[in-house]
Amino acid sequence: MTDENTVVFWPKIVLFGDSLTQHCFGSEGKWGALLADHLQRKCDVINRGFSGYNVRWCKYLLPQLISEEDADVIAAVTIFLGTNDSNDATLNSKQHVPLEEYQEGLNEMVEYLQSAGLERHQIILITPPPCDVKAWEKECTAKGRPMAKSNKTAGEYAKACVEAANECGTKCVDLYTAMMKNEGWEEYLHDGLHLSSKGSEFLFGLLRPLIDQLTSNLKTRFPLWDQIDEKNPEASLCLDTI
Numbered sequence: 724m725t726d727e728n729t730v731v732f733w734p735k736i737v738l739f740g741d742s743l744t745q746h747c748f749g750s751e752g753k754w755g756a757l758l759a760d761h762l763q764r765k766c767d768v769i770n771r772g773f774s775g776y777n778v779r780w781c782k783y784l785l786p787q788l789i790s791e792e793d794a795d796v797i798a799a800v801t802i803f804l805g806t807n808d809s810n811d812a813t814l815n816s817k818q819h820v821p822l823e824e825y826q827e828g829l830n831e832m833v834e835y836l837q838s839a840g841l842e843r844h845q846i847i848l849i850t851p852p853p854c855d856v857k858a859w860e861k862e863c864t865a866k867g868r869p870m871a872k873s874n875k876t877a878g879e880y881a882k883a884c885v886e887a888a889n890e891c892g893t894k895c896v897d898l899y900t901a902m903m904k905n906e907g908w909e910e911y912l913h914d915g916l917h918l919s920s921k922g923s924e925f926l927f928g929l930l931r932p933l934i935d936q937l938t939s940n941l942k943t944r945f946p947l948w949d950q951i952d953e954k955n956p957e958a959s960l961c962l963d964t965i
Contacts, residue, residue: 734766734941735796736934737789739781740803740849743918744772751913754923758934761927765941766798777807777820778828785832786839794840799937801930802832805851806916809880814871822883829887846893847933850881852922853902858915872916878903896929 738744738755747755748770759768771788773781781804789800808820820828829848836846854877860870881899888895902908902925909915911922918926951959 731944732796733944734798734938735769735793736762736766736799736801736938737769737771737797738801738803739771739785739788740801741772741776741781741807742774743806743852744770744801744803745774746917747772747923751920752918752923753920754918754926754930757923757927758930761931762934762938762941764944766938772803775807775818776804777818778804778825778832779808779820782828782831782835785835789836789839791839797841797845798941799845799847799934800836800841801847801849802829803849803851804829805880805884806854806877809851809872809876811871811873811876814869819871822879825880826883826887829884830891833887833891833893843892844894845937846891847896847930848884848888848893849896849926849930850884850899851877852898852912852918853877853908855909855912855915858909858912860915862914862916894933896926896933898926898929901925901929 736758738747738758743752744755746752748759755768755770762768773784776784789797805825807818808825810819812819812821833843833846837843854872854874856870856872856874859872863870878899881897885895885897902911902922905911911919911925913919913922946959
């Protein structure tokens with residue numbers, strides 16, 4: 724028998740962000756679930772999304788989630804922020820983060836991850852998506868909240884995210900621009916702000932090539948069932964063969 728204290732090494736991908744990440748294993752915003760399914764038996768996909776958070780708060784949170792000890796087992800980290808930061812400063816001052824501070828906050832988080840041992844190419848920034856203002860206004864009205872979003876402003880924050888990625892030398896998924904190129908992009912959002920099932924599939928399609936590059940060296944963990952020696956399963960399943 725193998726040593727019961729021996730644990731198989733499982734690489735990890737950490738998804739970090741706001742509600743668009745927190746809900747990424749749900750029925751609508753399922754891009755994280757699609758990613759986990761795509762990488763099954765190769766890599767664990769860890770959801771570290773925090774609904775309502777912005778860059779200002781997340782830069783203090785990140786060091787509590789990823790340390791130097793984690794770097795060796797992390798294949799990639801996504802940072803998906805900006806939807807809350809881009810709220811109007813007057814109508815939603817609590818979540819709003821000025822554009823320059825938003826971009827600098829992304830830079831600081833990338834710098835932290837590098838100091839913890841990750842390479843630049845392992846970090847993927849995702850821009851905030853467009854905002855369907857009419858649909859989101861209905862949601863806000865129903866909940867008694869001010870409608871503090873502008874699609875134009877969302878685009879400005881998306882541009883700042885792309886610039887931050889260029890400055891830091893990380894990868895970037897420009898979700899805003901990619902969605903806006905599609906007629907009927909509003910269908911990619913289920914409430915005007917958060918990704919619908921269709922939008923999640925769209926994001927997964929953009930993210931998959933980058934993740935495939937970062938996980939191309941990872942093997943499927945343990946042999947397929949029809950490759951196991953039924954007379955001597957330990958010989959097929961011992962750690963030396965993995």
